[in-house]
Amino acid sequence: MARHVVNDIAVHQAVGVIYGMAGLGKTFAVRTTVAALPPVGKRKVPVCAISFPSRPTMRLVADLLLQELSGHQPSRNNNRFTLTGALVKELARQPRLLVVDEAQRLSEECIDLLRYLHDHDETRFGLLYVGGNGCWEVLKSQPMLRSRIWRRQEFTALPPDEVPTVMRGYHPMYADADDDLLSYVDERFAHGIWRNWALFSSTAALLAQRTGRTRIDMEIVNNTFALHGGDDG
Missing domain, CATH: 1.10.8 (Helicase, Ruva Protein; domain 3)
Structure with a gap:
């Protein structure tokens, strides 16, 4: 099922979440599926994968995402509006898949940033949240995000x-x-x-x-x- 979730999110540039307790193979399943993503048209889907330390700030999320997308360390002098504009520009260049690991660590401000970027008229990317214990509780507590989640899969222990x-x-x-x-x-x-x-x-x-x-x-x-x-x- 993880393959279907990842493929659907990548192809349709939608929002999805894969979650479950630690040790159930979520990250391995996502990495394996992402590596085998079929091309869309004649192009292979570029993938940007990011994860964070405990409780990252919105600034840290923006800096890390921009660095992964552009390959350059963002200037410390950039304010949040400059960073957001630069992220929109990078995410508008081509269709891609953004994988956010350890999503249970995200604050409301971080989730709002990612939602804004995905909703922007110029950006073109699928957004996949991957997380452990508490991930779904964190995401579903944000009504504006919950209504946008198109695919959701919970990993459980093997029966x-x-x-x-x-x-x-x-x-x-x-x-x-x-x-x-x-x-x-x-x-x-x-x-x-x-x-x-x-x-x-x-x-x-x-x-x-x-x-x-x-x-x-x-x-x-x-x-x-x-x-x-x-x-x-």
């Missing part, structure tokens, strides 16, 4: 009954593993979170390689748990 099938396609060492073993790893360690599965898999694969095995077993599982400080069960 337990889907874990065995999905993991067999994720790594070859899981291909012949029993359902019960994969479910055990998920219940005790991963909890349906992709980041946890990636951590477990990297260590388990290393242990399997060291012992000349091509699939996981309970010994590898327990040793992997031990190297990560024990399971969480």
Whole structure:
């Protein structure tokens, strides 16, 4: 679904949001999809991706965005009106996709700036917000933005009954593993979170390689748990 959201936002220059708790693969999914965006007409869609430290100011957002678009550090002497005018000029040059990561950190003033830029008659870009815990709550609290969001997808933890099938396609060492073993790893360690599965898999694969095995077993599982400080069960 992330592919459809990103493609729709890029092609139609609309506003969208992808959100969910940390570790569910949002950023990876967006980066992978963005890298594979099909061309619009004969042109590949340029992508500008930005993220911020905790609670950025409107000035920081404007400076960082202008630097990413123009390739130059904005002058510290520019006031907000000069910066906004320069951003409109850059965003009017060609159609593009703007990806704003860690969107839950944005203040109302920052959100208003991005909304203004997207609404401007001269600009031509899709605007995709990506964020973790609290992202949707932050964005939907702004009525003028909420009404403009055309695509919305929430990432959730992998359901337990889907874990065995999905993991067999994720790594070859899981291909012949029993359902019960994969479910055990998920219940005790991963909890349906992709980041946890990636951590477990990297260590388990290393242990399997060291012992000349091509699939996981309970010994590898327990040793992997031990190297990560024990399971969480």
